[in-house]
Amino acid sequence: MTRDREATSRRILEAARDLFAAHGYDQVTMRMIAAEAGANVALVNRYFGTKAALFAEALATGSTIESVIAGDPAGLASRLAHRLAVRLQSGATEPVTRMVDRAGTSPEIQAILRAHVEATVVKRIAAQLDGPHPEQRALLAATMILGTGSVRRLFGPGVIEAVDAEEVEARLRAMFEISLRP
Amino acid sequence: MTRDREATSRRILEAARDLFAAHGYDQVTMRMIAAEAGANVALVNRYFGTKAALFAEALATGSTIESVIAGDPAGLASRLAHRLAVRLQSGATEPVTRMVDRAGTSPEIQAILRAHVEATVVKRIAAQLDGPHPEQRALLAATMILGTGSVRRLFGPGVIEAVDAEEVEARLRAMFEISLRP
DNA sequence: AGAGTTAGTAGACGCTTGTTTACTTGTCAA
DNA sequence: TTGACAAGTAAACAAGCGTCTACTAACTCT
Numbered sequence: 001m002t003r004d005r006e007a008t009s010r011r012i013l014e015a016a017r018d019l020f021a022a023h024g025y026d027q028v029t030m031r032m033i034a035a036e037a038g039a040n041v042a043l044v045n046r047y048f049g050t051k052a053a054l055f056a057e058a059l060a061t062g063s064t065i066e067s068v069i070a071g072d073p074a075g076l077a078s079r080l081a082h083r084l085a086v087r088l089q090s091g092a093t094e095p096v097t098r099m100v101d102r103a104g105t106s107p108e109i110q111a112i113l114r115a116h117v118e119a120t121v122v123k124r125i126a127a128q129l130d131g132p133h134p135e136q137r138a139l140l141a142a143t144m145i146l147g148t149g150s151v152r153r154l155f156g157p158g159v160i161e162a163v164d165a166e167e168v169e170a171r172l173r174a175m176f177e178i179s180l181r182p
Numbered sequence: 183m184t185r186d187r188e189a190t191s192r193r194i195l196e197a198a199r200d201l202f203a204a205h206g207y208d209q210v211t212m213r214m215i216a217a218e219a220g221a222n223v224a225l226v227n228r229y230f231g232t233k234a235a236l237f238a239e240a241l242a243t244g245s246t247i248e249s250v251i252a253g254d255p256a257g258l259a260s261r262l263a264h265r266l267a268v269r270l271q272s273g274a275t276e277p278v279t280r281m282v283d284r285a286g287t288s289p290e291i292q293a294i295l296r297a298h299v300e301a302t303v304v305k306r307i308a309a310q311l312d313g314p315h316p317e318q319r320a321l322l323a324a325t326m327i328l329g330t331g332s333v334r335r336l337f338g339p340g341v342i343e344a345v346d347a348e349e350v351e352a353r354l355r356a357m358f359e360i361s362l363r364p
Numbered sequence: 365a366g367a368g369t370t371a372g373t374a375g376a377c378g379c380t381t382g383t384t385t386a387c388t389t390g391t392c393a394a
Numbered sequence: 395t396t397g398a399c400a401a402g403t404a405a406a407c408a409a410g411c412g413t414c415t416a417c418t419a420a421c422t423c424t
Contacts, residue, residue: 003371003420024287026208030412034351040373045413090186104286105335116338136345139333140353147329151321153287154296154328163318171322175357185390185401212382222403227383 009047011037016044017058021086021098025055025106040044052108055099059116063096066120067146073128080141085169090157101149122143131182140179144172191229193219198226199240203280207237208290234290237281241298245278246325247300255310259362262323263355266330271347273339283331301326313364322361326354 015036019028028053034041048054068079087093103113125138151159197218201210212233216223230236250261269275285295307320333341 005371008358008371027289029410031410040371040376040413042228042414046371051412080323092369102287105209105284107209110336117336133345133349136350137353139337139341140350140357141328143333144325144357145329146332147325150328150332151325154292154299155321157322163315168313168318170323171319171360174360177221178353178360187401190401211380213380222401223382224384225402228401233382322411 005047008037008043012044012047013054013061014059016048016054017061017095017099020055020058021095021102024102025104025109027104043047050113052106054080055103055109056112059096059112061096063120064094065097066124068120069121069124069128076125076128077173079174080145081169084145084172085165085175086146087152088157089165089169093152097103097149100146101153117142117146124167125180129180129182139179141176144175144179187229190219194221194226194229195236195240195243198230198236199243199277199281202240203238203277203284206284207286207291209286224314230350233319234294236331237291238294240283241278243278243292245302246276247279248306251303251306251310256308258310259355259358262327263351266327266354267347267351268336269330269334270341270350271339275334279331282328283335297329299312307362311362311364319362323358326357326361 012033016028016033019033019036025171030044031041033054034044037044044054048057065083068083071079087097100113100117103109121142122135122138125141126134129137131137194215198210198215201214201218212226213223215236220228224275226236228240247265250265251258253261269279282295282299285291303324304317304320308316308321311319317344
C-alpha cells in the first residue's frame, strides 16, 4: 500500500461526485464513498470534515455548463437549447449537473446548492444580458435548465428519443430566446 | 379519547401530506407524522402499510393543477403562466404540488412520483393538444412546471417579488405557447 | 539507525430509522 | 352484563447512519 494523501483524497472526491450524481445526497453513505474510493471511512471525515462539506467540494469540481454559457451572447439561446436537447435524449450527463438534479432536500445542503446554482448559472447568464432586470430573465432560463433535470430524473433518459429531437431543440431555442430577450 | 378509525387515518394522511410537502420524503419520519396527527406510530404502519405507500396515498389526495389544465385548450398557456407566476411570487402553494417539488430521490418513491406526474400533468396536457406528438409538447410544458418548482425550492418564495410580476407572466405565457403549439 | 510525523485502519459510540409484536382499553352486539 | 372484536399503545427489534478515538505502520529527516 503506497501512502499518498493527495491521491487518496482525490479518489474520495471523485467517488463522492460520481455516487452523489448517480443516487442523490441522501442515498449515498460515507461508507459507500469510502468503498468506491478504496479508502477507509475515517479518512473521508478526516480529509473533508462532514458529509455536507464533501458534497460542497464535489460540487465545486466544475461543470461544463459554464463553458456553454460563456461565449457569444447572441448564440446563448441556441447553445442552451442544444445542450438540453442532448440531455433529454442521451443518458450521459456530466456528474455535477446530475448532482444538482438529484441533490434532494436535505436542509444541510440547500444553502450550498442554492449558492452553486446562483453563481454558476443565474449570475453567469445574467452577466451576458443587456436591458432591464437581467437576473429575472436569467432565472427563467434557469427554470428550463432545472426543469430538464427534473424531467430527466423522473422519466429517465431517452424519453424523447422516439420523437423528433430537432423539433424539440427548435422549440427549446425559441423558448430560451423569449426568456432571455430584453 | 374517542376511538374512530376513519378520523384517525384521515388525520394521519393529512399530517403526512403536509409534512412531506414542507420537508420532503427523506426528512419526514413516521414518528413525526404520528406526532403531528396525534396518533401512535404503529397505527401509521397498520393503516397505510409502508412509508412509501403512505406517500403514494398522500399524493393521490388530488391537486388543483388538474383543474388549471382542464378547460378551454385555447387559454391553457395563459392559465399555466398565471399559475406559475403566482407560484414564483407567493409562498403558499398547495401541498401536493410541493410534495412533488420536494419529493427527493428515494428509489422507493421514484416510480410513484413518475406515474403521478405522467398521469396528472403530461397525459392531461397532451389530451388537450391537436397536431403531431402531443406528448412531446406536453413534456416541454411539464419541464417548465417542474422547473418552477425547483427554482422555488432553491431560491425560496418571493424571488421575483421585487421585480415586475406581469412581465414574468407574459414571458411564461409566450414560452408555454411555443411549447404547446402544433 | 532512530525518532518523529503522518497516512491509514479497526472498531466502537450514540443515535435514528421503519417496522413489528405483545399488550391494554374502549365499544357495541347478544 | 358479558364476551368479542377492533382501536390504540408501549416497547422492542434489527439495521443503518455520521462521526470519532485509539491504534498501527509507513515514510522522512537528522
